[in-house]
Amino acid sequence: MEKNIYKGNVLIRRLVVLADFIILNCLLLGFINFESQYIPNYLDLRTKITFFIANVALAIGEYNYCTIIHVRRIGFQQVIKRTFFLALCTTFCFMVFLKFFSHGGEIFTFGFYFGISYYLALIISRLIELKVLKYHRARGRNSRTVIFVGSDPAVREMYITMTEDPSAGYIVKGYYADDDIAGAPQELKKLGTMQELNKLLESKQNDTINGSSYGLDEVFCSLSHKESDQIVKIMRFCDKNVVHFYYLPRLFGEYKLHLDSHNFMGKTVYTNHLEPLSSVSNRILKRAFDIAVSGVICLCFLPFIPIIALIIKIQSPGPIFFRQARTGLNGNTFMCLKFRSMHVNKDSDKAQATKNDPRKFAFGNFMRKTNIDEFPQFINVLKGDMSIVGPRPHMLYHTEVYGSLIDK
Numbered sequence: 001m002e003k004n005i006y007k008g009n010v011l012i013r014r015l016v017v018l019a020d021f022i023i024l025n026c027l028l029l030g031f032i033n034f035e036s037q038y039i040p041n042y043l044d045l046r047t048k049i050t051f052f053i054a055n056v057a058l059a060i061g062e063y064n065y066c067t068i069i070h071v072r073r074i075g076f077q078q079v080i081k082r083t084f085f086l087a088l089c090t091t092f093c094f095m096v097f098l099k100f101f102s103h104g105g106e107i108f109t110f111g112f113y114f115g116i117s118y119y120l121a122l123i124i125s126r127l128i129e130l131k132v133l134k135y136h137r138a139r140g141r142n143s144r145t146v147i148f149v150g151s152d153p154a155v156r157e158m159y160i161t162m163t164e165d166p167s168a169g170y171i172v173k174g175y176y177a178d179d180d181i182a183g184a185p186q187e188l189k190k191l192g193t194m195q196e197l198n199k200l201l202e203s204k205q206n207d208t209i210n211g212s213s214y215g216l217d218e219v220f221c222s223l224s225h226k227e228s229d230q231i232v233k234i235m236r237f238c239d240k241n242v243v244h245f246y247y248l249p250r251l252f253g254e255y256k257l258h259l260d261s262h263n264f265m266g267k268t269v270y271t272n273h274l275e276p277l278s279s280v281s282n283r284i285l286k287r288a289f290d291i292a293v294s295g296v297i298c299l300c301f302l303p304f305i306p307i308i309a310l311i312i313k314i315q316s317p318g319p320i321f322f323r324q325a326r327t328g329l330n331g332n333t334f335m336c337l338k339f340r341s342m343h344v345n346k347d348s349d350k351a352q353a354t355k356n357d358p359r360k361f362a363f364g365n366f367m368r369k370t371n372i373d374e375f376p377q378f379i380n381v382l383k384g385d386m387s388i389v390g391p392r393p394h395m396l397y398h399t400e401v402y403g404s405l406i407d408k
Contacts, residue, residue: 012142016067016129023121024058024090025051031114053097061090069130079130083122091115137169144170145215148188149197149234150222151177152250158220159188194230201237216241222248290388294381301375308339308372315361318344321376326393334385336393337376341367 032047065086069079095111136142146162148155155175162170174189175181176197181188191197219238223231231247238245249270262271277283309320322340325333341364342357360368367373380386386393394402 012069012133013067016069017062019125019129020062020067020086020122021055021058023125024054024118027114027118027121028054031110031117049101050098053101054094057093057097058090060093061086064089067126069126069133076130079126080123083126084119087115087119087122091118142169144217146170146172146218146220147191147216148172148175148220148222148248149177149194150175150248150250151179151181152222152248153182154222154248154251155220156181156184156188157251158222158248159185163187198230198233201233216243218244218246220246220248222250224250286387286389287384290381290384293388294378297375297378298382301378308367311363312340315363316340316343322373325396327396327399328385328393333396334380334393336386337379339367339373339376340364341373 028051032050065082067086068082091111091114094114095107098111099107133142148159155177159172162168162172172188174191176192176194177190178193180190219234221231221234225231235245237243262269277286312320319340322338322342323335324338326336328334341361342359343361345359347359364373377386381388
């Protein structure tokens, strides 16, 4: 059976790409007709070549950063990011080609203004296109027909996610299961038992599986691993009938476990916590930022340390710096540095400071109000114990208390 469930999305993508080319050529035509010292003379002298290399540049940009607005439930922030890279790639390639073909002129200045203008024009275009697409999908066009298999609460959660935004374009026909789904919305209908589903699978008639003239596009299965034979049967049906199969992880009781796939030693595993800093490039970038900023601040603050140290010594005998064990990365303990703002006391590692705490001395109170006492922590950042951006490390006592009170 021939079936292309993506033909609607392919048409949308092609129309958006066509609009991008139209916007580029209209904008370039406007720049050429606009008399300005920033417009290179080459654009007037070699107009046809200019248009040709501009369209080639956009073709390169579209190849690398083609539109994603057709993707269901896509965030506008992702669209903006993708559009930015499209405009940047196109402008860069255009300027390189223009520099190669032309001689002299304000290429860089022209490229800057042209790139900004094209990016803003694309953003306006994307807003309009998204509005039209959402209107189109909210009326049942460019939709995906879906059924669920299983009675796990995960089915209910996925149904709510799919249908809360009509513009996502999902038509959920119902679910097949031996048991009813607890707390399921009235709109989520039970289509039959697993035995009835198997009869339909064996009949190999895709159009009859949901009892309507709609073809089936996607199947979400949330069965136990013990029912592996049943899952494999559903998967084979989907493969033969060009239907997308998704396995929906079952919920762990009332605990809503969110799992992300992760490559581990060549195998796919699932984790409930995937960190951005698992990427080497992200770690290098973050560490470079910490070293640069903390290094500059430490150098600038260096002349003030003797003055602060002298005032602390005059008002309160004891060490200049207060060292306290804190919980750091991966649960490791490190010694956090601060200018001492209190008299030496035995409760410093347990009792948190209050507004009128008698343990504070006058200059210590001033340092706390102005956050001067926190500046030595940039030394911790420089050493790698802490980071400028991230959660605040707290004392070990609070780690125990919060760990027993707060989940995750």
